[in-house]
Amino acid sequence: MFAEAIKEDLYSCLKCAMCQPVCPTYRVMRMERYAPRGRVQMVKKYLEGDLSITKSLQEALMSCILCEACAQACPSGVRLDRVFENMRMELHETLGPKFAKKALFAALQDPLLMRLGAGIARVGSRMIVAPLNIEWKLGNIPLNRLPVFNRSSFRSRVGEIVPAKGARVGRVLYFTGCATDLINEDVGRAVVKVLTSLGLEVLVPRDQVCCSVPIFLSGARREALPNVQKNLDILDRTDVDAIVVDCATCGGGLKKAVPHLMEDLGLDTEKAHRVASKIKDVSEVVVEYLEELPIERKTKESPLTVTYHDPCHMVRSMKVSTPPRQLLAAMDDVRFVEMAGADQCCGGAGSFQFEHVEISAGVTSRKTANIRATGAQTVATGCPGCRLTLTGNLLKTGDPTVVHTLQLLAERLRA
Ligand code: SF4
Numbered sequence: 173m174f175a176e177a178i179k180e181d182l183y184s185c186l187k188c189a190m191c192q193p194v195c196p197t198y199r200v201m202r203m204e205r206y207a208p209r210g211r212v213q214m215v216k217k218y219l220e221g222d223l224s225i226t227k228s229l230q231e232a233l234m235s236c237i238l239c240e241a242c243a244q245a246c247p248s249g250v251r252l253d254r255v256f257e258n259m260r261m262e263l264h265e266t267l268g269p270k271f272a273k274k275a276l277f278a279a280l281q282d283p284l285l286m287r288l289g290a291g292i293a294r295v296g297s298r299m300i301v302a303p304l305n306i307e308w309k310l311g312n313i314p315l316n317r318l319p320v321f322n323r324s325s326f327r328s329r330v331g332e333i334v335p336a337k338g339a340r341v342g343r344v345l346y347f348t349g350c351a352t353d354l355i356n357e358d359v360g361r362a363v364v365k366v367l368t369s370l371g372l373e374v375l376v377p378r379d380q381v382c383c384s385v386p387i388f389l390s391g392a393r394r395e396a397l398p399n400v401q402k403n404l405d406i407l408d409r410t411d412v413d414a415i416v417v418d419c420a421t422c423g424g425g426l427k428k429a430v431p432h433l434m435e436d437l438g439l440d441t442e443k444a445h446r447v448a449s450k451i452k453d454v455s456e457v458v459v460e461y462l463e464e465l466p467i468e469r470k471t472k473e474s475p476l477t478v479t480y481h482d483p484c485h486m487v488r489s490m491k492v493s494t495p496p497r498q499l500l501a502a503m504d505d506v507r508f509v510e511m512a513g514a515d516q517c518c519g520g521a522g523s524f525q526f527e528h529v530e531i532s533a534g535v536t537s538r539k540t541a542n543i544r545a546t547g548a549q550t551v552a553t554g555c556p557g558c559r560l561t562l563t564g565n566l567l568k569t570g571d572p573t574v575v576h577t578l579q580l581l582a583e584r585l586r587a
């Protein structure tokens with residue numbers, strides 16, 4: 173079920189290799205099969221009948237991080253992201269998912285199962301991993317560096333309508349994603365605190381479900397549809413100014429990948445585009461009100477040195493890179509230091525880091541070296557996945573802590 177319109181892109185590839193130097197997997201593996209050009213040629217050969225689906229082809233294509241750096245660099249306008257998304261569906265429908273992925277998909281598709289899994293993981297980390305100081309790793313991340321799950325669902329506790337503080341100037345809908353709902357309650361609280369302080373009423377629909385990006389970017393596009401359509405029904409509202417996300421993966425998915433998915437499957441895309449037009453990273457919303465932000469004036473003596481990591485889906489799918497930096501610049505006691513390669517992938521990419529451990533480690537080590545070179549005490553970012561990867565790999569003494577940009581901002585709001 174490879175979309176006909178995307179097949180044409182394969183014939184625009186000039187084999188110029190301009191995509192090669194920006195590809196994180198090629199930089200680690202130095203082999204054509206791990207480079208965008210090589211991958212595009214393999215897809216072309218497959219569609220022309222010269223290559224069949226094998227485990228080797230699957231490895232070459234599933235070891236792509238889907239970071240979109242190649243699509244951005246291609247002078248011929250080859251939509252490599254869409255080529256790879258379509259090809260993953262071919263692979264998935266021929267070879268099927270592995271057991272671990274099947275279990276993950278089942279959990280992401282069922283909120284009750286996901287909450288049950290989160291509860292078990294919380295008990296496990298508090299009663300077994302922490303007291304016994306178990307040193308095992310999951311992929312490249314030591315178990316004791318994995319985040320502890322929330323006590324219960326953030327959404328179920330925050331309430332469906334959080335009123336604005338003071339006079340209401342607008343209303344936004346907050347799509348929390350699974351990470352904030354079940355793991356990063358600290359981020360959820362910061363987002364709500366900042367938005368309501370700006371005079372925004374925040375709606376948090378309790379029945380929103382997983383954005384399903386991990387499902388459909390693995391190739392299981394049809395399996396993701398029930399969740400995708402449920403979210404579109406919930407989010408397609410005319411009475412909100414914006415749909416706010418704090419997760420680059422959810423944001424990139426709802427803004428770009430979901431409309432692509434619907435289009436490639438020949439489904440009606442109208443609702444998906446309506447919703448996509450309202451998706452904003454929380455930093456984009458906050459900078460619109462930067463002048464009114466009730467931010468505490470702090471002393472500039474001994475400032476906190478902060479660097480910023482651009483999540484792939486935020487900088488490329490959502491095209492958001494300036495607003496988080498503007499927020500950091502607005503904090504008196506923050507000294508911002510730009511890192512080299514800030515927009516290069518952290519190597520995490522969700523389950524990628526657990527399935528392609530060696531490549532992931534290579535990509536991550538470049539990022540952590542760039543972070544360390546800044547001497548920053550804190551790394552700010554806008555994606556729970558990047559936060560998990562960086563927290564799990566910045567393990568040396570003196571390494572910075574990793575937070576969401578909104579957490580830094582929330583700490584500096586006037587009471
Ligand atoms: S940059 Fe574009 S045209 Fe050049 S090899 Fe890569 S995909 Fe092909």
Ligand code: SF4
Pocket residue numbers: 194195196197198206207208211235236237238239240241242243252
């Ligand atoms: S999406 Fe990223 S990892 Fe995949 S081929 Fe393109 S640049 Fe390489």
